[in-house]
Amino acid sequence: MNRMIIILLGIVVATIAEQKTAHVHLVPNNIKTRNVTGELTLIQNKDNSIQITGQVHGLTEGLHGIHVHEKGDLRDGCMSTGPHFNPENVTHGGQDSPVRHVGDLGNIEANKNGDADVNIKDFIISFTGKNNIIGRAIVVHSGEDDLGKGNTTLSASTGNSGDRWACGIIEAE
Numbered sequence: 790m791n792r793m794i795i796i797l798l799g800i801v802v803a804t805i806a807e808q809k810t811a812h813v814h815l816v817p818n819n820i821k822t823r824n825v826t827g828e829l830t831l832i833q834n835k836d837n838s839i840q841i842t843g844q845v846h847g848l849t850e851g852l853h854g855i856h857v858h859e860k861g862d863l864r865d866g867c868m869s870t871g872p873h874f875n876p877e878n879v880t881h882g883g884q885d886s887p888v889r890h891v892g893d894l895g896n897i898e899a900n901k902n903g904d905a906d907v908n909i910k911d912f913i914i915s916f917t918g919k920n921n922i923i924g925r926a927i928v929v930h931s932g933e934d935d936l937g938k939g940n941t942t943l944s945a946s947t948g949n950s951g952d953r954w955a956c957g958i959i960e961a962e
């Protein structure tokens with residue numbers, strides 16, 4: 790009887806301890822250059838994929854690269870977030886590429902007003918284990934991510950997605 794209660798208690802504690810939701814408050818890298826802001830919510834789905842929803846404002850119309858970068862460090866703006874989160878040390882890609890950085894999330898698309906609705910589902914990023922993104926950063930770029938298919942040297946490392954316009958730390962709720 791006692792053992793049963795202990796086992797049940799253990800399951801309850803393990804369930805509560807499991808991280809389910811995180812938030813990102815995106816701030817401009819340099820407000821004088823480009824005032825890009827946003828709020829993102831990250832939720833772990835039942836199938837263990839991560840769903841990212843929210844809005845980004847202040848962009849130019851069109852596609853903008855979005856990635857998880859390695860470090861949750863904004864002391865030097867978005868520059869101190871380091872490279873794309875890449876624990877396997879492989880080349881850059883898109884969400885569906887056979888080879889990609891863990892942090893490669895493709896593009897978001899802004900309308901004429903510079904607003905982007907974000908709705909990304911990803912099976913590689915995680916809230917646990919070696920692909921855990923909690924405490925790292927999300928960065929939104931000035932240009933389109935070519936998903937590693939471009940013909941520039943930067944394509945294989947960053948998707949040639951240009952400057953870092955906004956970033957925020959992925960904070961567990």
Ligand SMILES: *[C@@H]1O[C@H](CO)[C@@H](O)[C@H](O)[C@H]1NC(C)=O
Nearest residue numbers: 817820824825826827846847
């Ligand atoms: C930057 O953009 C945000 C959100 O659109 C806005 O609230 C804020 O006033 C803007 N700041 C400046 C300095 O333009």
Ligand SMILES: *[C@@H]1O[C@H](CO)[C@@H](O)[C@H](O)[C@H]1NC(C)=O
Nearest residue numbers: 875876877878879880945946
């Ligand atoms: C990562 O891969 C690159 C290119 O394949 C290699 O030059 C580098 O030494 C690797 N770094 C680590 C930490 O394994």
Ligand SMILES: *[C@@H]1O[C@H](CO)[C@@H](O)[C@H](O)[C@H]1NC(C)=O
Nearest residue numbers: 935938939940941942944949
């Ligand atoms: C590289 O790609 C750009 C854009 O897709 C294209 O305009 C250009 O001609 C390409 N350059 C080479 C050398 O293939």
Ligand SMILES: [Cu+2]
Nearest residue numbers: 855856928930
């Ligand atoms: Cu990036």
Ligand SMILES: [Zn+2]
Nearest residue numbers: 873881890893
């Ligand atoms: Zn990448």
